[in-house]
Amino acid sequence: MKKDIFSDLEELIKKDLLNQGYTEKDLPAKLPERKRELAKALYKMAGESQEEINNGLYTTLDDIKNELIHEDC
Numbered sequence: 001m002k003k004d005i006f007s008d009l010e011e012l013i014k015k016d017l018l019n020q021g022y023t024e025k026d027l028p029a030k031l032p033e034r035k036r037e038l039a040k041a042l043y044k045m046a047g048e049s050q051e052e053i054n055n056g057l058y059t060t061l062d063d064i065k066n067e068l069i070h071e072d073c
Contacts, residue, residue, distance in 0.1 A: 005039075006039070017034060
């Protein structure tokens, strides 16, 4: 079976669902749904972050590396 990117977080997601009042019986249906929600949120955050970088609101790692290289000259 193919492993998805959220498999490592599965136990945390299950714990969160149980804390929200879902039962063990609910988990097979709710777990994939919660993983999809998490994926959508992460993609949205990544897009927003890229937009902020493009608008010069954040410094990228490449920018920091370039600054360090130029300081050494």
